[in-house]
Amino acid sequence: MGRPSNASERRLQIVEATLRVMARTGFDGASVQAIAKEAGLAAGLLHHHFGNKAEILHALLDHLEVLVTSRYERQSARRRGAWGRLEAWIDAHLAQGDDAEPDAVAAWVWIGAQALKDDDVRERYRAVVERRLQQLTALLHEVAREHDVRVDAQGLAVLTLATIEGYYQLAASTKVVPPGSAAPELRRSLRRTLTGRRG
Numbered sequence: 001m002g003r004p005s006n007a008s009e010r011r012l013q014i015v016e017a018t019l020r021v022m023a024r025t026g027f028d029g030a031s032v033q034a035i036a037k038e039a040g041l042a043a044g045l046l047h048h049h050f051g052n053k054a055e056i057l058h059a060l061l062d063h064l065e066v067l068v069t070s071r072y073e074r075q076s077a078r079r080r081g082a083w084g085r086l087e088a089w090i091d092a093h094l095a096q097g098d099d100a101e102p103d104a105v106a107a108w109v110w111i112g113a114q115a116l117k118d119d120d121v122r123e124r125y126r127a128v129v130e131r132r133l134q135q136l137t138a139l140l141h142e143v144a145r146e147h148d149v150r151v152d153a154q155g156l157a158v159l160t161l162a163t164i165e166g167y168y169q170l171a172a173s174t175k176v177v178p179p180g181s182a183a184p185e186l187r188r189s190l191r192r193t194l195t196g197r198r199g
Contacts, residue, residue, distance in 0.1 A: 010041075010049055011059065014039050015063045016063075017039035022111075023102070027113070067101060082146040083191075085139055089136060133161055136161060141153045167182040
């Protein structure tokens, strides 16, 4: 595989700058000028690589999905069985660690808020959420089968994803969630539901 083109590197540089700016100032504060300054580029270069701010936001959504998918793949490579893969999925979305990205969480929250106002962002956001939901439903089915329990995997997946989104919102806007507590709490809750065991 060849080295990424300069254009690909520049686009990634712009997207990562957008993530950092949006995490600090929200969608409205992430102006083209603020993004260019964060990226260390002239504003004209942003327009060369992206037609407008909406295109940057779409690329950021794709980037955030790649970040969490890559984190899940790394986590799941170290785990065994269906429960291990489910834990890896939860940890990829919630756990702190060397590869945690709090700015990505804050940017995701701002994108969710923008999805309430913008039909195009809503459709793209919905597509990412639906892919996460499908993956989580399949993992919950596997764990239930492995432990020979009956469970509404789709309903439990929706509840789990809503819990994760709630953690994101609280972590990004308050100090209610103690650092490092979200993933263990959610794992414990799911373990009780799926296996009847505590801890």
